[in-house]
Amino acid sequence: MSDHEALLKELLATFAIEAQEHLDALSSHLLALEREEEEAGRQRLLEGVFRRVHTLKGAAHAVNLADVAHDCQELEEVLAEIKRGEAEFGVEIFDLLHREINRLSARIFPAGAPTAAPGAAQQGASQTAPHSPLPTAPTPPVIAVTTAQAPTPAQPRHAAPIHGADETVRVSARLLETLLLHSEELVSAKLAASVLQEELSTLVGEVAERGAERDRALAAARRAVKKGTGGEASLAGLLEQGCLHERTVEGRLRLLEKSAEKHTRSLQALVDPLLEEMKKLQLLPCSSILDPFAKLVRDLTRELGKEADFSLSGGELEFDRRILAELKEPLLHLVRNTVDHGIELPQAREAAGKPRRGTVSVEVRLQDANRAELILADDGCGIDLEQVKRSALRRELATEETLARMPDAEALQFIFESGLSTSGTISSISGRGVGLAIVRETLERLGGHVSVTSMPGTGTTFRLVFPLSFARMRALLVQVAGRDCAIPAAVVELSARVPLSEVKRVENRDTVVAAGEVLPLVSLAGILETGRRSIEPDVTVSYVILRAADRRIAFAVDQVLGVQEILVKPLGRQLSRVRNVAGATVLGSGRVVPVLNVADLFRSALGGGAAVASLPLANTPARQARVSVLVAEDSITSRTLLKNILEASGFLVRTAVDGADAMAQLKTDPCDVVVSDIEMPRMDGFELTRSIRADAKLASLPVILVTGLESRTDRERGIDVGASAYLVKSSFDQTNLIEVIQKLT
Template identity: 45%
Template sequence: MDKDFLNKLLATFTAETKERLAAISTGLVELEQSASPEREMELVEALFRETHSLKGAARSVNSAPIETVGHAMENLLSAMKRREIKQVPELFDLLHTSVDTIGALLPSLEAGPSPGEKERLRELVLRLHQAQRGTFSPPSLPPHPAPRAEQEESPHGGKAAAAHTVRISAGKLDTLLHQTEGMLTAKLAAAQRVEELRALRKDIATWEKEWKKALPALRRMRRQLKTETAGESPAGENDAPIRKLLDFLDWNYALTREGGYRMSRLTKGAEQDLLHLGDMVANLLEDVREALMLPFSSLLAILPKLVRDLSRDLGKETELLIEGESIEIDRRVLEEMKDPLVHLVRNCIDHGIESPGERERQGKPQRGKITVTVSLVESNRVEVVISDDGGGIDTGRLREAAAKLGLATPEGPDQAGEQDPISLIFASGISTSPIIDDISGRGLGLAIVREKVERLGGAIAVETEKGRGTAFRITLPLTLSTFRGVLVQAAGRLFVLPTTDVERVARKERTAFATVENRETIELDGRTLSYVRLDDVLELPRDERADNGKDHLSFFVLPTGQGGIAFGVDQVAGEQEVMIKGLGPQLRRVRNIAGATVLGSGKVVPILNSSDLVKSAVRLAATGGSSSHPAVVEESPSRAILVVEDSITARTLLKNILESAGYRVKTAVDGVDALTLLGTEDFDMVVSDVDMPRMNGFELTGRIRASRNLTDLPVVLVTSLDSREDRERGVDAGANAYIVKSSFDQSNLLDAVRRLI
């Protein structure tokens, strides 16, 4: 067989087998939980057919190991159809092990199994044959490693897929989408040209109007010249320049009128072209997006087996219910949401669902329930709710864990100015688990979940009731890259916010604004909202001229759990479709900024992060935010900081941030270089990475603490290592602050620096 053809055939077989394994795994979980004999037989029949087809496909590509396991599974399922064996947990464990084994064999189809794998396969087939006789023996060899998670996912929508389909690389579709989205910039540029043509046509109309006002005077002048010429006045010889000027004005008028007619036709043609281009771009974008849309079932297919296996490991009984899995969403959103969703479901089992004995004592069914519900909440947003009927979140233990990190007081939620204790669950480092294991206890999971959700332009909230359960509500955009945006101006600069995040935009008289307890407020629709200036929140110098003489002030409202916050702006410039562009890895996480876009004029405009804006506004109000941003406090020139970082990009970024704040900065490429500089120059602080060649940040910190001259020198570690063990190692080494790059915010760094020196 031709090698190229064989490779294509193996690729097709691999994709098909992944789909069949996903269907078999889902069917086994449902069969194990089924209480209806009729449904049980339907599922067994479906599993038998899937296994039979898998065996035949394996034979066609000469994959004897997969064919052998598939044939043994087919015989076992045939015995189940004839009701010759009982459906006991050991039977399902064996079938799931067989599915995992076949999945793990897929990457080595050409090379074949290793000697160790062959021995495991022989034992697995023997156990499958024994199970046909009702005998179940534990494996004598370690089980075959389970396939990677991405191998467990179905590559597309399964049963809902169209009958006539073509397999195409997702990377090619992504490239096609990016190129198609680039046409949006051309559409915006065309719209800008149309506006310029309209403005030019308006100017010509204004010119023509003014010309008509001057026309009677010109006619009188021409008649006067004719009269003087007819009377052969001596002055007539000197009138030649005036006649030339009048002739030129007549010619200019005729030419300009003709230009006005041509400009009108050109403008109408451009408007028609823009209309057609807009429709074409919109339709093309919609078609390509639909090609990249996948049903939630392609993501949720991994959950039934996850719930089953984890429940058995923890000695719990759990039922998983999924609703709305047919709703389609951007594949890129699904990819980003895989880990957060898995983490939340694991949390439900580990922290939420009680043991069967405990549930029975509480009068609950022994089997706990986890529900994943997907629903459309708007035309372009979707809500995912992950809920359980377990014991709920223990707010007392949560507050104790937060108090240890200085995020709350142990007295209770009545302390003035404290946040809702439930919201503390998303703080980094907080965990109510008594131990650290491979499932929980590190206190980083939910913080990462919220960060990923907000990075996608979504939001997450939690609801809990003691003894009744917990629910996490996640709202997500249906698609990425393009959206409708509100264009606002503040401090003389333009910004864009997603239209879906904005509750409303409005203008109010100055008399509608009031100051309550040193905080500005505004009355709107019977509600009293907090009012802040957008330029203050973004720490930009306010343009006082923008407000002078205005009887009305413009603002937009972002909703919050407590009602909403009004953000004052110079003006609301309009609404348009925009395409989001990332800021690059150097600016991956900038507070209040989600990305950037290019307007039709070619101007680059920042896209604001609505979630960050609300947090910044709350922080500004808590510190008694001023009506105008204060001038930057100049640091003493004697404050010198040594930045130790092996990456030139990160080193440059840190250096620029600190120098912009007024500090003198020198850099070193690793710990050895840093110690050399510390021995020859005086510094007030060291800001260091951890993972570096020759001497890492932990070792450098230890050497600084061991030095008689440097022992009191503040050290801040800025690193991508975010595990609790790494944090504890940094503290043990003597670091004064530990900042994780994944949640890096320049204000966090500057706050730490100002506190320590």
């Protein structure tokens, strides 16, 4: 490449950066100009637009881009007519100006290169066939890095530059990212140093523990040297030398321990600030990706014959540019779906008593020190829940019975399933049922989640929760089937231990009571398919409660090891997607530990079935006698059915017509387990269970409630009165009942 060609390439790269800034500013200025009602404000904004276009024209001339300069000249003429009063502000004028900006964007940045705003380049490309004045391979993006604080306005212009002068430099984003990745690698070095220092301290402690024993041996050796002769004296001398040498080694170890501790502190003092400063270099205000959506909303509403305003709150909050880059595509899908599906036509809004113009708002806020939340809301027609259920049924995502029992808030989440769409037509904007699946997948890949709420005729709200840091995080280390795993600490609510006797069966699932709430208890080893160790009846169960969106599940683990900072590594191309695993990390000891994908864990726990999720109990010795079961059921049909099922499985069965009859039988003829309905005359199943628990002789008798009452309140009441298991008739499976009886007896 000649020097002239190299210079031209560098100039074109610089022009691309400058042009992107001008195009972004032009789009924002035009939107503000369209909303401005004061004449003075309009003239000020118009002058700003005119100057931006003029500057862009001069820059295009400087790099010999005649076509771009010609387009800028034509746009200048339109703006000049407006300034002279020969053209009035109106919808047609603003549409013309936006089209011209789109055409400029498409000409400067052809397909594959950066664009001024999501969606804008595509529209511009459809209106004109742009030339390709810039190189076909886009140049690396750059970031303006501020190196110091701005000077005060009172500082004299001729004053010599001081340390606090405001200076910025343009640095390739690729270079910044590389530097950040190298800096993050120091976390592993810091962890390794900490582990070595801890091991050295442990070794010093072990040697020091032998101090008294060594002193006694040394004293005995010296006495033996004085009294002994020949071989005994020689052996005692060797022992004395060994003790003295060990004391010398202990002294050197203590010096090494102090030195290691000092160097570890120094390394930590260097690494932590370095990482924080490098993170700041990657921070960008979220408005950098959200501001262009105002133009996108305007363009889409104009295309669809609708009217809507876009508002942004919290755009000044800064996040890692890598996270913002990941969020850009899902937000694009959400905004397009919101305008297409949510916002009604002006006539329909007026007929519903709404303003002609709809609203699309985005609010960004911090949840805590580790997570942020983005709320996208509209005041449109809402989501047709029945249509969502029909689509889910058609795609076999759930059965009719499941959908009938499912809460509306849970059924609404089906919109994030791939291929599910409530749109009857397919257009260039939406209707294929792919966009929202991309939203969920992206958020889960980031370690966050998305949820939706909707009110018919009122509007829809999407909530996106995502981490603030892309790679570094605090994680809870747990041991599962003898293997270490890491769980993002941001989703961990608490960890605890309970006696196995406090684990109850509800609807054929293990449950545990935490903070007054009954939560499903799932074997993490069963979910991960790592091979489960049997739990003895007299041991305690360790578990961690995780939260994803509005769900909470307790996962049983072997033990909780503690919380530490980790650096998450991707699995690589060969293992780009592994169920239940989001990545891996290297501990200070050098061991590679998987980082679990919480969203996958929840899907596996809820869809894997009781056999996978239940705790693996140790086999108890087989009973010599047949297990006796008392069935309390007022319906003769149900009573006969249960009796036949249990007798066919080898149980000794007798029946009672209600709770009072069952209690009377138990006082004269006890059994091994009681299976009872709830809704019965004289004494219902709750009262029967309470009476059994209140009787000293029957208090430990297992009670299984089999009922049609499936509300959360009824299940919790069953646990409160002391039921050992709670099975719902709508999902009744005779195999489940038999397994529960076998486990309880």
